[in-house]
Structures are given as structure tokens and as C-alpha cells.
Amino acid sequence: MHHHFDYIIVGGGSAGCILAARLSEDPNVNVLLLEAGGTEIPETVENPATWYMTWGGDIDWNYQTVPQPGLDGRQTFEPRGKIIGGSSCLNLMMYIRGSQEDYDNWAYNGAPGWGYDDMLPFFQRVENQDDDSSPWAGHQGPFAVNTAAANPNPTSAAFIDACLELGYPWTDDVNGPQMEGVSWHHINVKNGKRDSLATSYLFPVLKRPNLTLESQAHAMNLIFDGKRCVGVKYSQNFEEKEVRCNREVIVAAGAMGSPQLLMLSGVGNPEHLKEHGIHVHHELPGVGENFHNHVLTGVTYECGPQVPPPTQNMSEAVMYTTSFPGWVGPDLQIAFVHASFDIIIGQAHPNSISIVPGLTRPMSRGWVRLNSSDPFDKPLINPNYLAVKADLDRLIRAIEIAREIFGSEAMSDWVTQELLPGPDKKTYEQLAAYVKSKADSYHHQCGSCKMGLDDMAVVDPELRVHGVDGLRVIDASIMPTVTSGNIHAAVLAIAEKGAHLIKTANS
Numbered sequence: 001m002h003h004h005f006d007y008i009i010v011g012g013g014s015a016g017c018i019l020a021a022r023l024s025e026d027p028n029v030n031v032l033l034l035e036a037g038g039t040e041i042p043e044t045v046e047n048p049a050t051w052y053m054t055w056g057g058d059i060d061w062n063y064q065t066v067p068q069p070g071l072d073g074r075q076t077f078e079p080r081g082k083i084i085g086g087s088s089c090l091n092l093m094m095y096i097r098g099s100q101e102d103y104d105n106w107a108y109n110g111a112p113g114w115g116y117d118d119m120l121p122f123f124q125r126v127e128n129q130d131d132d133s134s135p136w137a138g139h140q141g142p143f144a145v146n147t148a149a150a151n152p153n154p155t156s157a158a159f160i161d162a163c164l165e166l167g168y169p170w171t172d173d174v175n176g177p178q179m180e181g182v183s184w185h186h187i188n189v190k191n192g193k194r195d196s197l198a199t200s201y202l203f204p205v206l207k208r209p210n211l212t213l214e215s216q217a218h219a220m221n222l223i224f225d226g227k228r229c230v231g232v233k234y235s236q237n238f239e240e241k242e243v244r245c246n247r248e249v250i251v252a253a254g255a256m257g258s259p260q261l262l263m264l265s266g267v268g269n270p271e272h273l274k275e276h277g278i279h280v281h282h283e284l285p286g287v288g289e290n291f292h293n294h295v296l297t298g299v300t301y302e303c304g305p306q307v308p309p310p311t312q313n314m315s316e317a318v319m320y321t322t323s324f325p326g327w328v329g330p331d332l333q334i335a336f337v338h339a340s341f342d343i344i345i346g347q348a349h350p351n352s353i354s355i356v357p358g359l360t361r362p363m364s365r366g367w368v369r370l371n372s373s374d375p376f377d378k379p380l381i382n383p384n385y386l387a388v389k390a391d392l393d394r395l396i397r398a399i400e401i402a403r404e405i406f407g408s409e410a411m412s413d414w415v416t417q418e419l420l421p422g423p424d425k426k427t428y429e430q431l432a433a434y435v436k437s438k439a440d441s442y443h444h445q446c447g448s449c450k451m452g453l454d455d456m457a458v459v460d461p462e463l464r465v466h467g468v469d470g471l472r473v474i475d476a477s478i479m480p481t482v483t484s485g486n487i488h489a490a491v492l493a494i495a496e497k498g499a500h501l502i503k504t505a506n507s
């Protein structure tokens, strides 16, 4: 292999696969993609209904949070893909861009060029959408985006009817001009199989002579020459290796991996780096801060008639709504799942269905910090779930909405009794205790290398690390605030825009 590349991308996940594919379109540049995981895609990843079997094994980083005071001190499990394709191999394949306000707020708050109108062409560049429901959809992109309406479970259809019966609006397309309302999910399934970023973007171009993929290659730190990043040190097969680049290193190791790698390389809060004996290369106090995530809870009902087994990803229908009057844009995702929310309850009552409400505009903020200076040690992860009381209040409101849906005429043919939270949980205090005991990660971690122009920003609106040359971060960590739905679509558009910015800067 060459030891000098034009671009080195660290992390072959959702963003990294797009960056590798787009940058290597120019035959005159050499691109190296370093991925800590392997390249074999297991059957459990391919089958859209077995996503839960991909968690907790050797294609998962198996992260866990520090104890969460807002969750009664519990630690939540935070799976992340350690495989080519990254977390796109472990996720639930729901595809939702988020609301226009999400992006306009980014631009308003110090990320000019990232408003919704700026982002629209990059979403379209990603998408290969099968139906024409959205006037905004992309149809020529590499990534499959299909409506779950094609082959739904009858309970998903009942959920939609129930929401309409209660007076919530219908929307033709949650990825179109009107996100709010009830509709079918878009999902990333192609010919009955999960479409990951490995299968859609990377594998079809791996034969390019100017693109090199090194798998099982764990980046340990970045190499600097003064304030310029010039390469990466990594470990592969128990051997330490170094690789250099002429143009740029692009860190795409995800919302936990990217801040960790920067800190291991001496870029971060000087006090924190010194605690771990790391030489401070560049002071940047925002690295690892502003970390946040969506948080969810669950409402499960037992069914009378047998619920047919899943044929897709188990979550086909969704409603976006606001918790209380006055919120602009949806702050709740009311997702329907034809399975139990809780595995123990599910074993005792296998014929059950759930509404899994997610808080999509959390106000709580946490951090990612180093546990030690060992690059193989997991970082400390603190999403600080439900630290702000308004987050708890809105999840409790979401439980009430879910109960109204299950209590509707449209659901009456299916449901027989409430299993979770349970009919005895009635007061605010009882529901608060339930939420704290059961709320969990929605797996949309972001914000830990936020984009912006203020002192706590890590990257500028061109995604260049502030104060350092030859280094960008391009992945979920750069989001200043999380978007109002599952964030994968946003990560992919960020990567497409990031690749465009790099190409334009170097043309």
C-alpha cells in the first residue's frame, strides 16, 4: 500500500463511506479509508427484521453511559457499529430528514450555509426514492429510500387510523414539505434487504485503483506537524502503523469516536487532557461537550387477535407532533412498533404492540470525555438524559398521547389490556417514576464536535477543525443541535455536503 495519500478518512461508517466514495470520484487523488471493524456483513444485518440481533456482539462497540441521575442512576447501553458501514448496519432503517427549522436554526446560530434550502440538494444526492409522494425526493442517489406502506403490518394501519380518528393531521410524506402529522415511515430496504452505507455507496466503488480500504485498522491518534495534521497512527493486527497525507485527514469516527480521537491527539480542553497526561497540541474546549441524544420511553398493550410477524423493520408508521401548544416544529416522535417495548414483558406477553415515543428536541446536554489516554479504552459517555425537567414532562405527555391512541375505536379490535406503564400508573409522580425507570437511548448521539463560530464550536461551517490545518470532522458529532427525527438522513446529507466542500476547496 502507499504510505502517502491525498485524503485519509478515519471511520468507515455512515459518513465515512460517503466521503470515500465521493472523494475517490476524482481519479487524480488517492484516498485511504481506515475502519476499526471488519468488512463481512452478517445475515442479521441484511435481514431488516433482525436489527436487534446485531447489537451487543463483535460488530458493536458496546458502549455504556456513565450513571444517569435523570434515570435513577441507571446506565444505558449504547450500541454503535464497529463494521464497515458503521451504525448504518445496526440501525432500524427509518429515514427521516427532520424539520426545516432544524437546519434553519443551525444557520441562524452560527452555521451559515446549513439552512434547509442549502441542505435539500444534498439529501436528494443521497436518495433513491421509489415513490413519487414527495415533491422534494431524490431519485438518482445510491441509497434506497422506500415507503413502508408497501407491505405493512395490519396493526401499523390501525395506528394510522387511530391518530386520524383523534384529529391528528395526515401528511403524505414526513420527508416532504409537511413533516408534522401521521404517515408511513420511509425505510432503507432494497430487494428485501437492509441497504447500508457499505452496500449502497462503498462496495460498488471499492475496485477504484485510487481508493484503499484498510479494515480492522483502529486509529490511535492523529499526527501533527506544528498546527497541521499530516497523518494518522493506527493499529492493525497488533502492529502499529503510520500513514501520511498530502491534503487532509477527515475524522468520521462518530459522535463518540471523533471527540475521543481528537482528545487522544491533544486537541481539546487543556485541563481535561492534562488530567490524562496528554500533551496539549491545540486548545479547543468544546471537544466532547454539547453531547446529546434523543431519549425514548414505551407504552405496550397486549393484543387479542394474533399480530402477524414482521416483514419489514417492525416500525412502519409514525406521527410527529408537539407535546404542548407553542412549540414550533415537532418535539415528539410517536413511533409505532409491532413488538413489546420491554423484553421481559414481551416474553410473558409475546402478542403485544407498542408506541415508542421519542423526545426529538431534548434540552439536556452532556459530554464525552476520556477515561484514560489508552486509545483502546472506551470513552466516558454522558448524554445526561432528562437532566432538564421539561424533557421529562414532555415524555410524560407523550405517554398520555400513546394511551389516547390505544384507547381509540380504531385500536379496539386489536388491544385487550395495557401492560406498560400499566393501568395503575396514573399521577404525574407515578408516570415520572415509570419514565425514569424505563427511558432509554434513541441512538441519535450527536453534537460532541459541534459546528459553529462561537468559542465552544469545534469545527467551522466548512467542517474544518478551528485553529488546525488539514483536519476536518464530518459525521454526526458536528450537529450543533439534534434534528427532530431519527438522524441518519441528516448525517448522510452532512457527509455529501462535506465531500462537496472538500472538493470545491481543492479544485
Ligand SMILES: Cc1cc2nc3c(=O)[nH]c(=O)nc-3n(C[C@H](O)[C@H](O)[C@H](O)COP(=O)(O)OP(=O)(O)OC[C@H]3O[C@@H](n4cnc5c(N)ncnc54)[C@H](O)[C@@H]3O)c2cc1C
Binding pocket: 010, 011, 012, 013, 014, 015, 016, 034, 035, 036, 037, 079, 080, 081, 082, 083, 084, 085, 086, 087, 088, 090, 091, 092, 093, 094, 095, 096, 217, 218, 219, 220, 252, 253, 254, 255, 257, 258, 261, 442, 443, 444, 445, 475, 476, 477, 485, 486, 487, 488, 489, 491
Ligand atoms: C442501534 C441504532 C439504531 C439506530 N436507528 C436509526 C434509525 O432507524 N434511523 C435513523 O435515522 N438513525 C438511526 N440511528 C442513528 C444513525 O444510524 C447514526 O446516527 C449514524 O449511522 C451515525 O453515522 P456516523 O458516520 O456519525 O457514525 P458511524 O456510522 O457510527 O460510523 C463511525 C465509524 O467509525 C469507526 N471508528 C470509530 N472509531 C474508530 C477508530 N478509532 N479508528 C477507526 N475507525 C473507527 C466505527 O467502527 C464506525 O464504522 C441508529 C443508530 C444506532 C446505533
